[in-house]
Amino acid sequence: MSYVVLARKYRPKNFAEMVGQEHVVQALGNALATQRLHHAYLFTGTRGVGKTTVSRILAKSLNCVGPDGQGGITAEPCGVCQACRDIDAGRFVDYTELDAASNRSVDEVQALLEQAVYKPVQGRFKVFMIDEVHMLTNTAFNAMLKTLEEPPEYLKFVLATTDPQKVPVTVLSRCLQFNLRPMAPDTVLEHLTRVLAAEEVPAEVAALRLLARAARGSMRDALSLTDQAIAFGNGQLQEATVRQMLGAVDSGHVWALIEALATGDGQTVVQTVDTLRFNGFSAVAALDDMTGALQRMAVVQAVPSLATATDPEQTEIARLAALLPPDATQLLYSLCLHGRAELGLAPDEYAGLTMVLLRLLAFRPPGVAGSATPPAPEKKTLNIESMVPVAPALTPAPAVQPAPARMATLAAAPPVVSAVAPAAWAPVPAPVVASPPFAAAPVPVASAPVVPSAPVPDAAARTADASGAADDGAERWYALVASLVQAGAITALVRELALQSQWVAAQGDTWYLRVAAESLMQPSTRDGLQKALQQAGHAVRLQLEQGPVSDSQARRQVAAGQARQRAAEDAAAQDPLVQALLRDFGGKMVPGSIQSV
Structure with missing residues (x-):
């Protein structure tokens, strides 16, 4: 038969x-x-x-x-x-x-x-x-x-x-x-166990688990793979032979890769990929197994009670779950999942696998061991009380250029929150590059007072002169930023740093700015803005600190745009022709249809 x-x-x-x-x-x-x-x-x-x-x-x-x-x-x-x-x-x-x-x-x-x-x-x-x-x-x-x-x-x-x-x-x-639903791996595993018991074929549970996962919910595929594994193993189903037949990656390599990514060990990552290449393991299978392991790790982190005690790999999963915070686990899962589609585009699938894994190292969340994110610049605590108030001084400009129109003049003081004597911009030489005048005052916006990083005296002791100097310094900073942007002297992240920064204070030739986004505090971005200021005639050093920002040139631009939009909507609503259309024809103003120009 x-x-x-x-x-x-x-x-x-x-x-x-x-x-x-x-x-x-x-x-x-x-x-x-x-x-x-x-x-x-x-x-x-x-x-x-x-x-x-x-x-x-x-x-x-x-x-x-x-x-x-x-x-x-x-x-x-x-x-x-x-x-x-x-x-x-x-x-x-x-x-x-x-x-x-x-x-x-x-x-x-x-x-x-x-x-x-x-x-x-x-x-x-x-x-x-x-x-x-x-x-x-x-x-x-x-x-x-x-x-x-x-x-x-x-x-x-x-x-x-x-x-x-x-x-x-x-x-x-x-x-x-x-x-009809795809079948769970555990359901397939139970059925394969009964079938092989009836066939009297010896089989290791680990081998059947590999077959159940490889079937991806199809019982027919599971039985067909079992037939192939019986022939490949000469009548026996052992984990090593089934793994070799399927091209599945040894779980030890998967654990090693995840642990290396958790500790930021790039050398182990590259060496493990070389081992996969040498043994002929599939790069796609490696990412698939890593995705499955990370999913189980995420479950352990979120709902520890759902951990399966009968799973022989559960101990390793729990150990790795303790090495990574939940957000890092989610990030690695997402990158592995999307990286699988990129392997076919790479000239070599193992090179593509290496790049996906190195990307996991490059985009690690801050605070995780081995993170490639540079540390934030050290915050400097200002001794506001030691700052001597200096009256704002404007450097005379050549006769052909109106002195008030140059951005050589800038006076600054700490924010108006206390009786702190304001520091001021030191006199600076005339600008060496041509730039548009910024004599026009920026659009005023209401902003909450900013609390400086150092303790300050009681606000009741603040003087009117200190308040005026502080306001003048902030206004001059935002006017300078607007002038640099308009002149095209700053671009990309340097431009964003200038727009998103809030003026804090000045002490000598050091200007202190506050930004909310940590990504804008990179040393290269700060140096770019500092160089642009120096080329504009301001020989200063910038000191950045991270914190909440309540006032910046970007916020002022947004507020100005909103004000223009409200003015345009009010003008349209008050137009006699528009009112007649609304009254006589039952029309209505469509939200968003009016734009300021």
């Missing part, structure tokens, strides 16, 4: 043998028991989850006559009567299977429907099963609509598809739809 593959030998013969589709079995079983039978069924789901199998079991349930030939419609077909045996063998004349992938035209469908006018020859019902029904043409679908909606009482339709989105809604509305 010829060998029968496991996927066919262990195909379920009744609903009790169905695995992982309890929701479908329960619905069909109750319908058969109460004989509340629909005339058309649609089974959807990925490959190998049992769509055709359910169709055949349903046909047997409808036509089973029992061992004594006296039975009726049942949810438990006997499997021994002539109808059951013929349906299992594929020779029951009243059960017709049509493969729509290769018989998709209207002619094939019409030939099938021509048989609908004849009553069953052997059984109780005729059953037309159309597999991959979404492959039918539009004309073929239209040809079957009328019969599908009102078939003879002895005719049942069973449709199956892996892509229900392509089935017309006119067909969907005529069918009872059941979605």
Whole structure:
């Protein structure tokens, strides 16, 4: 007798043998028991989850006559009567299977429907099963609509598809739809254990776990891979041989990669990738296994009670979960998931794998060991009390240029929050580069007072002169920023640093600014702004601190734009013609349709 593959030998013969589709079995079983039978069924789901199998079991349930030939419609077909045996063998004349992938035209469908006018020859019902029904043409679908909606009482339709989105809604509305779910790895593992026990094939649990994961929810794929693994292992299923057959990465390499990423050890990452290349392990499989491990780590971090004690890898998963904070785990998972699609674009998949893993190191969240994010600049605490107030001084400009229009003059003082004597801009030489005048005052905006980083005296002791100097210094800074931006002297991140910074104070030739975004505090960005200021005639050093910003040139620009927008909307609302249209024709102002120019 010829060998029968496991996927066919262990195909379920009744609903009790169905695995992982309890929701479908329960619905069909109750319908058969109460004989509340629909005339058309649609089974959807990925490959190998049992769509055709359910169709055949349903046909047997409808036509089973029992061992004594006296039975009726049942949810438990006997499997021994002539109808059951013929349906299992594929020779029951009243059960017709049509493969729509290769018989998709209207002619094939019409030939099938021509048989609908004849009553069953052997059984109780005729059953037309159309597999991959979404492959039918539009004309073929239209040809079957009328019969599908009102078939003879002895005719049942069973449709199956892996892509229900392509089935017309006119067909969907005529069918009872059941979605067969992909099977969980644990469900596949249990079934493989029973099958191999019946086959008397020795198997390691770790090997079966690899096969269950590789099946990706398809029981047919799991049994086919098991057949291949039995042949590859010469009648035995061992973890090493199954891993070699599947090209799966040794879990030790996965743990090593995740641990190296957690500790920022780039050398171990590169060496491990070289080991994968040498052993011929798939780069795609490496990322898949890492993604699975990171997902399990995230579960342990979020809900420790859901950890599976029977999983032999759970101890390693818990250890690695303790090495990474949850946000870093989520970041690594996302980058591994998206990096898998990039491997096909790389000239060498192992080079692509290396780049994905190194990217994980480069984008590590701040505060994680080995993070590539540079430390924030040291914050300087200002001794505000030691700053001697100096009256704002303007450097005379050449006669051809109005002195007030040059950005050589800048006076500054700490924010107006206390009785602190304001520091001031020191006199500076005239600018050496031409820039547009910034004599026009910036658009004033209301801003909350900024608390400096150093302790300050009681606000009641503040003098009017100190307040005026502080306001003047801030206004001159924002005017200088606007002038630099307008002149194109600063671009990219340097421009953003200038726009997003808030003036704090000046002490000697050091200017103190506050920014909210840590990404703008890079030394290179600060040096770029400092160089632009020096080229504009301000020989100063910039000192940055991170903190909340309540006033900046960017905020002023936004406020000015909002003010212009409100003015434009008010002007439109007060226009006599607009008011007449609203009054006479029942019109309304569409929000967002008015823009200031």
